Structures are given as structure tokens and as C-alpha cells.
Amino acid sequence: MKLYIDGLPVLFPYPKIYPEQYAYMTDLKRALDAQGHCVLEMPSGTGKTVSLLSLIVSYQKYHPAGRKLIYCSRTVPEIEKALAELKRLMEYRARYYFDPDAEDPNDPVLKPPDWVDPDEDDKDGLSDGGGGSGGDSVRSMSEDPDPEGEGSNAAAERARKKARFRKTRKAKGKWASKLKLEPFLAVGLSSRKNLCVHPEVSRERRGKVVDARCRDMTNAWVCSKGREEPGSVELCTYHEELGKLQPGEMLPQGVWTLEEIKEMAKEEGICPYFAIRRSLAFVDVIIYSFHYLLDPKVADQVSKEMSKDAIVVFDEAHNIDNVCIESLSIDLTRPMLDSAFRSINQLADKVDEVKRTDASKLQDEYAKLVEGLQAQADARNGVDGAESIMTNPVLPDDLLSEAIPGNIRRAEHFVAFLRRFVEYLKTRMRVLHVVAETPASFLQHLKDITYIERKPLRFCAERLRMLVSTLELTRLDEYASLQKVAAFATLVATYDKGFLLILEPFETENATVPNPIFHFTCLDASLAIAPVFERFSSVVITSGTISPLDMYPKMLKFETVVQESYAMTLTRSCFLPMVITRGSDQVSISSRFEVRNDPAVVRNYGNILIEFAKAVPDGIVAFFPSYLYMESIVAAWHDMGILEEAWKYKLIFIETPDAPETSIALENFRRACDNGRGAILLSVARGKVSEGIDFDHNYGRAVIMFGVPYQYTESRILKARLEFLRDNFRIRENDFLTFDAMRHAAQCVGRVLRGKTDYGLMVFADKRFAKADKRQKLPKWIAQQISDTHTNLSTDMALVEAKLFMRTMGQPFPEGKNGVSLWDLSDVEARQAKEREHFERLMQMDLEQEQQRHGANVGTAGEKGGGGGADKAGREDDMLLDDEDDEADDEWLIARVEEAERIHSERLKGGTAHIVEDYDAEFGDGADLFELDLD
Template structure:
């Protein structure tokens, strides 16, 4: 049935917390149109995205947030039937919601009252299980693998494995294509799942917390359609609704078990959490916060507190502590009652994470903020590396485990364990050969067949071994046994030797090896293998070169997908400046730009080189240094790879220097700690210098492989003569390489302009910024303000200084 919305009024009223500017209104209308039409759209805005994105979605929450009668409309039915159906639906929904909203309102009042009174009294907690007087004896039986039969119910096993991340993107896409075509059973749906939800995703929890803060400022109207005839007759027309927002996070963010939380590392926390849920774990060792069938009342209490007010991830954790129930697991049941769900990249972009949360984007809206990071984030999630030392440690642990339990390993377990040992040994042997090569390249590509060259490895069935690694819990059993043995050894040698026990804050090595073996067992056309030699030995990397297939299933399932960012445009320094000339130019520019200036360099190495040269006396300069020349006007601060000074301390010193009136110049690196996520608004960023074009190292094996992949893919996709296909492929590779550079540049540019009254001078110091090709990859709001400094008769630096002097004189 077609959706026919009568939303003219809402399109004009987005309930913005302030009077929106014309461009913001255009942004909101365009965005809502994309949501209504179910499109995939890209929105670029240098600042204020949160405050604009939220009102843009408010009509969607209002209209689709419930079965309110405005959702469906059939033009064939008479108007009086439609009105009757709306009125009847309105009353039914309103009565159901009134009780829920009243309960949430009461909880909100309670929370505000507790906050005002600053009552430190703890809420009643879930009853803790009584500790047994005597701990269970140590028994190696808990580390024995369960019987495993890979031939039993093969079809069911294959179906189950279709949802794991170990399979390649192309395999997953094929399985997804045919999924559900051979079953007639229709899954039951929760009555709350009919509403359209908005999944808002960003890179960090701090950015999601900012979104939650903006969400608190927006007043959403009731989703129950108005009924003039009912006004004054009952309270349903005055039903006050609150936006139902939920923040999702990982176990690391939400775990409230002190012993598990103390592990620190995400993988260690995840595995310890799962370990505590195993059937053989003694009652006193199980996690007391884990929800059970008897905790329905606590689950409802958690849900109501989570939805009573807009809470960020830290608030959700506190709710779990107050109620006495695990917020990570309790949050899952709250998703279906929510209207807006915020979550970080990994929880949305990784299929296994979505399945663990029982989260589906089918028919819902997905908004991805900071979307310039999207493809890199997906590639990072599905890329993994392993060192030779880790492989050797894993070999030692596996062989020790195999010797210990050789008489208790039966059937398939013995066979598959031997296969894992042979495979890990084969990979380690190849890396050992690379490490022993003298005079070889520091990095290079690795063929899949090279890693499988060990004795008997060619007989391994990759698909079956992948399934075994995920279903047998081999890594967990081996790691548990190793930890148990280490603990007993430490205790036997006395308290002075306890430090020899393995540090549980690190990722267990076998889990790390397994995460590498899974993509290795299912190599895809989008992935490549590389080695890198360093002081710490040899590193083997599996890198995903094309993340599009992993994002495709989200796009295909979602009702609409919005990609938003400050700079969504495509996304070694060329020797046009001697370093001392660069210093003189910057010193001159700092004379006319007030307050704070941030300069971005292409790399830490180049920045370090520049600083060292600037600190040396200028030839024929009577002992004057470039550093001193600049500091006559602005104090110089700079970041370094070694991080001697923390970012917070550096920013504090920079801010204090500007507030004191002396001004400051902050030297930063493109892609470094200060190039993204930090705002240099107002006086903190009256000038931004982009020094050169930060192209990646095109000679590296990784970038060679990336460009080659793009060229081969483009070549296959196009028809025509051989010459035309090669030309297009070469152009696509060049474009891909330039886009990587310009995405980084655009992020730096966007650090300064943070609100409508803000202003700054952005100076791009490199002749290549004059070329139309590079200018075409700048954000639209920058291209419209470009002023060329290069002329045939004037010196560029001198002309730039004159224009800057006039620009800031007009602003003062």
C-alpha cells in the first residue's frame, strides 16, 4: 500500500529549538524529503549538524512513531471511513500510551527529586547469591572440548553460519540473496516493532553524548493526531509524550561487574562475560547482574528509567547500577520501545554486533554522522593483523593443550585441533622465512598460497575449519586452561611470583589468532595480505580494500540512509617552499591574523623537520631564528608523535595563551590528534594553514594494492576498447588516491568555522590547490570563497597578506 502523507504543516514546522536560518530550513526540508521518499542521501554541513538533523527527523517520529492513523491511507475508501478509523485508532493508541507515559512521567519526577536532594542512598539492588563456604575444586574437565560432529545436520549448520563475520563479503551477499526463500514460516513480530525507528550512528561516544544533549532541547509534539471533536471532553487530546531515546554501547562501556570491568580490554571483557555464563561455572562465580527469567520486574524498571528522560551512555550505565541489573543485556529489550537509538560505528556496521543486540534496521531510518570516516571505519573493523611472536605463542599454547588432553579429545576435535596447529605453524613458518631474509623490502604483499604451503595444510577444508573455530569454543577452552595453569604455578612459587600470571587486561593471544584465521579461511576479492618488518619483528596484515559490500546490506534493509558530515567532498610535501621561506611566510601571515592560528602539516616527520630547521639561525640573519621571528607575534606550540604533552594539556596551554591576548600558533598534523573532533571556534581559530597536500605513501605495498584493486574493478565494469578501459581504470585509481588526501584536508579546514557568526582565514599553501581537479574536491562552502593568490605580476604571499589585512579590518 502506498504511503500518502498529509504533512504540509510539519514540513514547515520542524520544532527547531531556535529560529532556523534559511539554509538550515532548506537542509531540514531536503533531509525530511529523503526520509519520506526512502532515499540514500549525503548531506554536508560544516557545523550545527546535530541541531539540524534532530528537527529534520521530528516529523518522522511524530507521524511514523506509532500506529497513529496517519501512517496508511487508502484513496479508494470514503473520507468518513478514514476519519472514523483515525478517531478509533487514536483513542485505542492514546489509551495504551497514556498509562505508559504516566509511568515515565512519574519516574522522571522521581529522578529530578533525587537529583535535587542529592540523595546518596543506594536503590534496592538485585539480591546477590550467597557465597558457598567452600570453593569448587579445580577440575581440568571444564577445559575439555565438547563433542563436535561437523557432519550432523549439515544444512542447519550452514544456515547458522551465514550470519557470522568470518565469511567473506561476497559469500555473505550470496547467502543473503537466497535467505528466507526456502521457508514459509513467518516470524512473530513484537507489537512495538511496527514503528519506524531512527538509528543515529557516530564515531565516538562523546559525539553521541553531544547528540543526546541536543535532543533534550527539542520539544516533540504528540504522535497522536489531533481530534477537534474530542478537545475538552477528555485528557487524551492533551497527552504529553516524551521522545523515547536509547543509547547503546558495548560491554566495555556498560559492564557494571567490577571484576570484569577491571580487565579494561574489550576482548577480555567480552570473553570473561561469556565465560561467567557457561553452564559449568560455580554459582558464586557467575555474574550476579545478568538478567534471568525471574527479573521481569527489574527489566521493566530498567526500561522505564532508560526512557523516562534522554540519557547518554554513562546515564544508561548508572541506571543499571541503580536497578541492579546488567545494562548491556537489559538494553536489548528496550530497543523495540524506543523511537531514536544512538550507537557507535562498530555496533551498527558489524553484522555480528547487530545480531548480538537483536537489532535490525529493516524498514527503519539510519543516520550516520561523521560519515567521511565511514568507509575507513568499515575497512578497519574487518581488517586484522598478527605478529610472528603471537603466532609462536599460540603454537605453544595449542600444542601444550593438545598434549594435556590428547586422551580426552575425541573424533572431530582431535582432527580439527591438529588442523589448527598445522595452519598456525605454516603461517608462522612463512613469516619466519621473511624475518630471516637479509636486505629484503620492509614491506610487501603475501599470497594466500604462501601461507598454506605447510605439510598437510592443503588438505584443510577452509569452510569447515572456520565453522569449527566459531562453534567449538576452542580459543576459550585453551585460554582458560593456560590461565589456570599460570595461576597454579604462580601460587606454588609464592606471592612474590604472582606477577608472572598472564595480564588479563590484554587480548588473549588465541582469540587474536582466531580473528585473523577467520578472514584467512574465507579470502575475498576485496581483501589482500601484507607483511611489515619492524623493530618488534614481522607483522602480517589482512586488509579489506573495498568495504562497500559490508555496507550494502544496511542500505538495502533500511527505509532511508542519511550520510552527514562537515566535509563530505572527496573525499610528502611537494617542494614548492624551502622550509625557511615557509617559516617567513607564516610569520608574515601571523602578523595580520589575530588571536589563534592552527597550521596543519602532512606528517609528524615533516613537522619535526620543520621545527628543527626553524630553531636554527637563519643564514645572514644575525643569529635570528625563524622560530623566534614567529614568536614575536604568537607563541608556538606543536604536537608530536611521542606525545610528551597530552592533547588536553596542549589545548589548555593554547587556550590560555589566546585568552591572555598574546595569541598562539598551534602546529598540528593532518590526520593527527588535533585534525578531527576538536573545534577551534572563534578566537581559537581565526586562521587555518594547510601546508601541502598530505598524500599517502603511494609506494607502500598497501596503497599499491588498493590502487591496483580499484583499477582492476573499474576495468572490468566498463566496456569499450582496450585503450579506453585502461584509461578509465588509471583515472579511477588516481581519483581514489586524491580523494583519500582531500578528505583529510577537508577535515582540517572544517575545524575553524563552527557557527553562523564565526569567521576565519583559511590559507592553503601549495601550488596544486590552484588546479581545478584539486579545487573540485574541496567542500562547496569553501569553493565559493576561494581567492587565488597567484598572478603573473604580484608575489602570492604579499597579495595574500594585503587581502587578509582588509578581511580582518572589516571584522573588527
């Protein structure tokens, strides 16, 4: 479908569009035009990703500047889904431009061949017969034996494969150019563990081990030594092969998923991770994790070259404030300090060795440090473009403007400095009572005891990076604890406000053996994201569960040009939210600490699980506020025989903190649902299942939220943050706790609905959910479906409603409902025509009121003439009322007369009028939101 949004031609890869998608793209277009930031909440399962990509890619192609899109998501599966959606969109655009008059543009009228034989590249550059078996052609080409016989070795075979692959890629590029396809490059970036193709390193299971082994083979000094003395050190052949290519030639045009780019890199013999890193300046769309922008240590390595006019999108950003806080928070334990102390001793030995064998290295380093850090800025990433082995926890601009203090310039002095600082931290951990202090207090105490000043601490991380580089150290995973201590030193000396140091001597409240933890916790989420808002002109924060919208601009300190939440238009109520406040015995149910272990509450929760297991087919997902509460409830259910009863109807699987165990449980849960046995998955809010797993169709016919997922309110870190929010943003403790609990509850129940053809139950099992302050913080699309009759149910009443809902959903899906929850192009054009007509009426009313105002002013000036002006103004008022009476049949206008008057008054003040109109029967159920700028 090709539609126009405020004059922008947008290619949408489906023949029909949801009203929510149209409204979403309209607001997004206005935010991009204004070059401002926006917060948009779109219902789950209504195509948020494809709407984002369709609008922004069309915006890129329409405007000559071609602003880059930086798309941030949370997990690798979500990155893959976004890349797959973008690939589908670009294939549709290619088909559309090849045959825009096709009856069905989604038919494969243009299927790009997987492989084009370069030897058959005739005059027009096109090859016949390459489409259907392209993948097999590449595979057979790579597996064919050497035609010359057994005399070829593995290296020669790899060289032939790479030559053939490059010819193929060149031919595909010529093929695309002949068809005048759009030049476009989009890639996803993930960790080395997910992208490594090295036959040995890629077998490692732990990401930290993969990172360490990769760095050991790609460090600048290792590569330099390996090239000068072949065989002296182990090098990565994939990384070395990459150095022979220019950055703009490493990746061919197209949309590359993570698996596709790994396969391509294997064929060509290059490293996919560094190929993506070095190609970022040439891509149109980059999709990666939040941390690549929000964590300064990572952003300094990856995202510092991104153009300032790029469009930044944070998808699924309901917990973006927590990501910001985690990126600047550090926890230190006693084992970490012991490991750091051992690393310091190793550094000291290495410094002594270098002084004996090659003292010029240290002397050169000292000379460079005297020149200042600015001279080293260009060399931060090494000669080969490999990333810096140790990173700085704050932005480099904060440090490069100053010179490193003299007392840490010499290597031996800096090592002694680190040793003294670690000894101080170990001494502080000997206390047996909780200590909470500000960075200023910590630094003052540090100075009094050790005479360490603040300034050298600030340069600690950068100085350690340079020393490790000078000493040409390997096995850098052994220095991870020391790097964390250096990052802690830099952070505590850099930030005065928005941080707190908390020393907890015991791991838990009931523990008797000390296990101290030193928390350096960030309280101000805006510190990490501030550089993003300052650098990029358009930042989009979007999610399906981001209510209330005004909370995020407060916490993150930014101004929005558009801030909107969209209702959900439905031809049938495909999801049913309900609040169960009491059990069948009329005992109130709640997960409050005072009653959570009450046998009556536990038994009623168990009865809810059993009864819904009987009534609901296929899969049920249940969420608990915490692992601790889930374990206690499951143990009690086992003693009461509740689990044994539930097993009669469905299998039961449990999420654990261990990721591999949870993955196995999820796999078996899906298998049980597919086989018709049915299953129950017991999970935890804020866990892996609640954040990144979709339970579409038969995998999630009901979600039960056992209790309100509040954070642990006795946490000292949480108490400190609540105090900070109250003092600095005037956000009350209870408001934030409720906001945080309801966004996670909404995220949990939203797992059940992944499209308008999907259906499921959303069960809130806690009497506190019935309170107005909880319901008001639910997303608009969920709140609109909660009726007053479903907010105070017993278990029996809820079962009656659930059975009726399931029986209704079992009927055939209603046909012929186009124009209500699903629009074709004619519906979009009709909607736009109605908007234009309404806008013209408002402008006419505005003009009449301006004339009326002018007439009143003239009448005041001529008051001596008998008050004719006042009479004229009165007559114009009567005429305006008559006009309104004439339009009484138009529901739209008569419902918005008062709104128009408010718009007029705001316009006179120089403001922008935001019109929010209800979605009347002419356009279907639900509500649609849009805004008009009358200035």
C-alpha cells in the same frame, strides 16, 4: 518553530532556521519517502545534527510504523553532542505540546522535575515544588543516614536506595503520562570502558583490560556456577541485578546521555552497558559508533536484531570507506603468532583435563556439531544475554547454512589443526622479501604444504568460539592473538575477491633487522557496508566535507535517490579561504617529496607561521600531511630560530600519536587562548585533532594547511587499493589520491568554522592547491568563497588580506538581515509559496507543450488537407514565445526556460527532472538546491 515540509509537520527547536537546514530537511524527507539511500553534504556549523534529528523524529511520530533511528557517529564526544541535541529537541517538543500558543516556545513553560516524591503523589498524580531542587532531592535522599541508626549494613542501604529510586522513576512516569508527553526512549551505546560502573573494573585505564575483566564476571557459565555455588566465583552484582528485570523495563522513557545513564544505573544498581544492549529492541533512537554496524564481529553481537525498516544515518561519513576497509583487515606479527601458539598449548592442556574429569562435555559438543551450526544460532549470546566471548569476522548467515567439517569437530583434532596452521604462518614469515598474493594463491600454497583444505578454515573462528565456551575458559584476553588468527583464517577462506595478502619482512624501508608483518588487507570497501544497504531501506550518508559526492556511490556500490551538496548563505563572508603558492622571496612552496626539505621552502613555511602569529589573535591550528614531516619541519624550525621567534607572540603545542599527551596539549592550548596569551597547535591531518575536535570562536581564528595531505604513495597496501579501484570502478589513481587528500584538507580547515557567527581564516599553503583539479574537489560551501584573486598569493599578499579580514570581522555583526541567511516562519512560508508558484508555471508550460505535440501529430495526420496542423503548431510556438516575453520581468522564469525544456524532454522519456536553481537577490546570497518530481 513548527513548519511543514512536503506535508510533514516538523517541530524545530529554534525560533529561526537557516536556508540550508530547510533544503537539507526537504531532501531528507524525500529520501525517506522514497525509502532509498542518499548522500548529503551540508556546510560546517549550519546545524546538520539538529536538522537530521528534527526531521527524523517528526517523521517517526507522524507515521504509525515509527521507524527506528540508528544514528552512527565516529567518536564518543560526537555521540554525546548528538544525544545532547536530541535531549534539547525532545524537551522542546514537550514544551510545545504543553503550551503551543506560548509567545516564545523556548521559554521553560514546562520544566520536567528531576524528582517527584512518590509519597506526595496526590489524586492528579502531580507534585508541586519538585522542579527546582529535584537534583538535590535525589542526592540528599541517597546520602541520608539510615533512620534506624547504626544497625543497618551496606547491602540494606543499597536495597533502600534502589527501592526509593524505582518509586521515583514510577512517579516520574505517571507525571509524564498525566501531561500526555510523547513516549520516547533514546540512548547512546559505547564501550564497556566508557559505561562500566563496577567500582574496581571501572578504574582500569585500558579498554582491553576492562573488557576482559567484565567478560570474566558475566560469562554464562561463570554466572551459572556463581548462582549454584555462591562465593565460588566473582560475579558482577550490577549484571546480576539486571537479570531480575524484563528487557522493556530496564530503562525509563527519555533521552539518556552516557553520563546520565551511568548515574541512573548506579542508583538502581544495574549494569548500564548490558541494560542498553538488552533494551535496543525498545528504543526509538540508538546512537553509537560506525563499527557497531560496519564491523561484522561487532554487528553480529549488537545490531542483528534491528528492524529492517530502521533509518540509518552515518554522520561525519567522509571517511566511511576507510572504516569499512579497516573492519575487514587484519595484521599479524611474529609476537602475535608466538602468543597464539602459547594459547593453543593452553587449549590442548585444558582439553586433556576435561577429557579426564568430564568427558561428557566434549561428547555433547561433538553431538551438537554433528547437528550443524544452525542449531546453535539461538545460543550465540549465552543464557544471560551476555555477548559471545569470541566473535565471527563474517556474518553468521554465511556459515550457519553449512555443517562444520568432520576433521575439526573433535576438540583435540581442532587444536592440532590450529597448531599446524600457526606453524605454517610462522614459516611464511621467515622470508626476507616482499610477497603479495591473492587469497586463492595463499590457500593453494597452504594446501600444498600442510594439506589444510579451505572449508575447515572457513569455520575456524566459529569453532574456536564454541570450544572456548565448552571449556568454560576465563581470562580471555590471553587468547586475543589466537582469536585474531582464527578470524584471519575465516576471512581468507571466505572471500575470493577484494582482498590481498602482503608480507613485508621489514617494518620500514631502511630497517635492517627483520620484523615481518602479514597484512590481510581489504581493498573493496563495499564488502563491509553491503549488508547495511541490503538490510535497511533508508541509509543517509552525510558530512560537511564529502565532495565529490559521486565518489561514494561508486566505491560503496549503492544507488542514491537524492545526492546533494548545499551552498552556504551568509550575510557577511565569515571565513576567508586563500591559497599561498610562494613565500615573500617568491620561491614556490610545496610539501612535494622533492622539495619538502629544501631550506628555502622550510624557511618560507616558518615565516608564514610567524607572520600569521603576529596578525591573527587567539588560536591558530596548523596541519601537516604526516607526523614524520611535522617532526622534520619542527626540528628544522628549531635550528633556524623560527620557533623561538614564534614563541614571542603565541605559545606552541604539538599533537603526538599518544592520546593522553595530545589531550594535555589540547587542554593547555585552550587555556592559553582563554587567558589571552594566544597559542599555536601543530597537528597532523588524519589525526585525532583533525577528526573530532572543534576549534570554535577564539580557539581557531586561523587554520593553516602546510602541504597537501596525500597518503604515503609508496605504501604497498595503497598501491594495491589504487589498482583495485582502477580495475573495478574505473577510478584513476590520481583522481582517488586527490579526492582523498582534499577531503582531509577540507576536514582540517573546516575545524575553524562552527557557526555563522564564528569567523576565521582558511590558509592552503601549497602551490598545488591552486590547480583546478584540487579546487574542484573541495566542498561547495568552501569553493564558493574562493575567488580567483585569492588563489595565487605570496605570503605578503596573504597577510594584507588576512589583516583586512580580521579588521572587518572585528566590526559589530550586521543586524536586520533576516530572510537572507536566517529565516523565520514567514520566510519559510514565502519560500514554499514561491516553490508552489514556480511548480504550477512549469506544469502549465508542460501542458502547453503536450498540447503543441498533440497538435503537431494531428497536423501530420492531416497533411493532405494543406498542412494546417503544421501552421497550428507554428502558431502555438509563437504563442509560447509571446507568453515567455510577457514573463520577462520574472527573473526566475526567464532564467529557467531552457531548463524547463530539458525537464519536458526528460519527462517524455519517463525520467525525473531535477531542477537546480540559483539563489537570486530576492532570497539572499548563495545558492539553494531543490528538486521536483514531475511524474
